[in-house]
Amino acid sequence: MLRTHRRLLAVGTSSLLLLGMAACSGTTKENSSDTGTGAQAAASADPNAKLKEGLKIAYLPKQLNNPYSDVETSGGKVAVGELKGEYKLVGPNDASASSQVSYINTLIQQQQDVIVVAANDPNAVCPSLNQARAAKIKVVSFDSDASKACRDVFINQATTQGIGESLVKMASEQAGGSGEIAILSATPNATNQNAWIDVMKEELKKPEYSKLKLVKTAYGNDDDQKSFQEAQGLLQSYPNLKVIVSPTTVGIAAASRYVSSSSYKGKVAITGLGLPNQMRQYVKDGTVKKFALWNPADIGYLAAYAGAALASGQITGKEGEKFTAGKLGEYTIGVDGEIVLGPPTEFTAANIDQFNF
Amino acid sequence: MSELKKRLTSWDSIIVLLTLAVLVVASLAVPNFGTSRNFTFLVLDLLPIALVALPMTFIVVTGEIDLSVASTLGLCSAIMGVLWNNNMSIESIIPLCMVIGAVLGAVNGFLVTGLGLPSLAVTIGTLALYRGLAFVVLGDSAVADFPYSYTNWVTGTIGGGAVPNVLIVLVVLALIFGIVLHATPFGRSLFAIGANDQAAHFSGIRVARTKFWLYVLSGAVAGLVGVLWTLRYSSARADNGSGLELAVVAAVLLGGVSIFGGKGSLPGVLAGVVLLAALQNALRLQDVSGQALNIVTGALLVLSVLLPNIATAIRANWQRRRLRQAAAR
Numbered sequence: 001m002l003r004t005h006r007r008l009l010a011v012g013t014s015s016l017l018l019l020g021m022a023a024c025s026g027t028t029k030e031n032s033s034d035t036g037t038g039a040q041a042a043a044s045a046d047p048n049a050k051l052k053e054g055l056k057i058a059y060l061p062k063q064l065n066n067p068y069s070d071v072e073t074s075g076g077k078v079a080v081g082e083l084k085g086e087y088k089l090v091g092p093n094d095a096s097a098s099s100q101v102s103y104i105n106t107l108i109q110q111q112q113d114v115i116v117v118a119a120n121d122p123n124a125v126c127p128s129l130n131q132a133r134a135a136k137i138k139v140v141s142f143d144s145d146a147s148k149a150c151r152d153v154f155i156n157q158a159t160t161q162g163i164g165e166s167l168v169k170m171a172s173e174q175a176g177g178s179g180e181i182a183i184l185s186a187t188p189n190a191t192n193q194n195a196w197i198d199v200m201k202e203e204l205k206k207p208e209y210s211k212l213k214l215v216k217t218a219y220g221n222d223d224d225q226k227s228f229q230e231a232q233g234l235l236q237s238y239p240n241l242k243v244i245v246s247p248t249t250v251g252i253a254a255a256s257r258y259v260s261s262s263s264y265k266g267k268v269a270i271t272g273l274g275l276p277n278q279m280r281q282y283v284k285d286g287t288v289k290k291f292a293l294w295n296p297a298d299i300g301y302l303a304a305y306a307g308a309a310l311a312s313g314q315i316t317g318k319e320g321e322k323f324t325a326g327k328l329g330e331y332t333i334g335v336d337g338e339i340v341l342g343p344p345t346e347f348t349a350a351n352i353d354q355f356n357f
Numbered sequence: 358m359s360e361l362k363k364r365l366t367s368w369d370s371i372i373v374l375l376t377l378a379v380l381v382v383a384s385l386a387v388p389n390f391g392t393s394r395n396f397t398f399l400v401l402d403l404l405p406i407a408l409v410a411l412p413m414t415f416i417v418v419t420g421e422i423d424l425s426v427a428s429t430l431g432l433c434s435a436i437m438g439v440l441w442n443n444n445m446s447i448e449s450i451i452p453l454c455m456v457i458g459a460v461l462g463a464v465n466g467f468l469v470t471g472l473g474l475p476s477l478a479v480t481i482g483t484l485a486l487y488r489g490l491a492f493v494v495l496g497d498s499a500v501a502d503f504p505y506s507y508t509n510w511v512t513g514t515i516g517g518g519a520v521p522n523v524l525i526v527l528v529v530l531a532l533i534f535g536i537v538l539h540a541t542p543f544g545r546s547l548f549a550i551g552a553n554d555q556a557a558h559f560s561g562i563r564v565a566r567t568k569f570w571l572y573v574l575s576g577a578v579a580g581l582v583g584v585l586w587t588l589r590y591s592s593a594r595a596d597n598g599s600g601l602e603l604a605v606v607a608a609v610l611l612g613g614v615s616i617f618g619g620k621g622s623l624p625g626v627l628a629g630v631v632l633l634a635a636l637q638n639a640l641r642l643q644d645v646s647g648q649a650l651n652i653v654t655g656a657l658l659v660l661s662v663l664l665p666n667i668a669t670a671i672r673a674n675w676q677r678r679r680l681r682q683a684a685a686r
Contacts, residue, residue: 026446026447026448026449027446027447027448027504027506027507028441028444028445028446028447029441029442029444029502030444064646064647088644090641090644091647092647093647093648093651096596096599097499097590097592097594097596097597098586098590098592098597098598101590102398102402102637102638102641103641105395105398105402106398106638106641106642108394108398109389109390109392109394109395109398109642110388110389110642111389121499121501121590121592121594122501123499123501123590123591123592124590124591124592126591127508127509127512127589127590127591187497188496188497188498189497189498189499189594219497
């Protein structure tokens, strides 16, 4: 028994080693050039095509029951109603990369006309989105883009550059131009947040921000409790911290809640991207002076019109094509199929009561 | 009670029949369920659970458990990403990942058999440990640029039909595991260990060594599934497969394997995997929300533990009454 075990082990390991050696000349990152594309046959756009009625438009946000994506999809619901289509909202309970794939597969099976998706991972959803497109389903990404090889258009809430700049500008205003700042982000691999943080880091190198020092980027995983604890941790580790910038609605609300109920209130400023309804009390009690956001409902709204325009053949996703998105007016598709919603709105005690979302 | 009747009323045949019933009903009642494309999706969804469930069945049959499988999967996925980024060839990464999985399993095996620690505690510990290491290895980034020929094979089907390529892997491994468990002395020794490991020890079965190798096997399979998972989602990430261990244990228990060891069958387990996956798939096609899906899975699991116990109690009661009547006569 013992001997056979040893022999088996020896044969096993040596064959593995052989396999390994034989494979040294195999497919590596540097020499692999095969990439898949699932592009549909290029159809030509007919700008005068009428928007179809009865389109089945399904929304797949990063996860369900997230207040921010709830507002986004509520805008979608309104637009689908205007378009006389069928609105559907599905999504996973957790924001993991793989959990969206089963939902995309289900939507393919249900023969939807348009899938509006906020990708948890730009690549993990790619094979299924391409299967969807092969099944003549139009794919609109919003909020967090999928790889551009596997969607038709992307609804960008604002340019990455613009958001990064405005975040640094607000942080600098709150810090009075100098001091330590920290970032409280969402998940460490969130596409949006990472892109904005990269821009922020570039911005901070500029001479006018030379007295601002970014001491740490913490991750609250878009989980209220974790964000709360991370905010607490930041303030304890960096006693001289002046501003926490949180480019996520969950993070900014949790950080504000912590600061407003602690002795740091009035000493440490919170700013970033937040929802007016969640932030109202902190703006009113003075914890937060200013924060920004685009109107998320407009993103969902624009996505529905873009999807309908795609499904009706008005646009195909090429740069320069134009379509009209109901009350929002006319939009032009930019580079790489991106459609930019517009500049973010800044909220202060003076204007916050005009917004309800 | 005749042998045939006994076999038909055993939990694992009930679960096989129940699974077939669910498949038939879903095909008839749920639009788009019985299509060939949905079959492909269903197989791709259940594959990781089914593969990990094979060695898990062996381990649970011996009365132990391995809860670290999903973290082993995640760690292998993370290592795969790092090696790929360092320009190692995919052909050597894949066997290497299985070896790493086996080593991780060997650590579990050593702690359980070498030091005699309870497997539940050990593998809960390594569940956290391996997942933590995965984040140390790859951090929070994702590696995505795996070669298309490989990712496409994993998501693709044989000849572009309905049968996914990866089903071959599952069928081959399931056959091997099934034959080993049900038709070899080694397989019988696993049941003996689970029924009473002292007695098994005294009848000449090397209990500790057998269990050790089962953990190595479990780790290696988890490593392989880590590779398949990474290629399927073309994304090597430290959080890949989190929570998978619960789905696997659920399927194994639902399939009629006793958590106390000594009882169970591989066909039952595979039926359990298919039952859970098919139910989820069908309910999702009917637009049932994710939370409700969790409720269904949880309820099934409780029932799978509860019903056989009730059945045994009823049967024992019935037998006792019959004996009493016979004695009275």
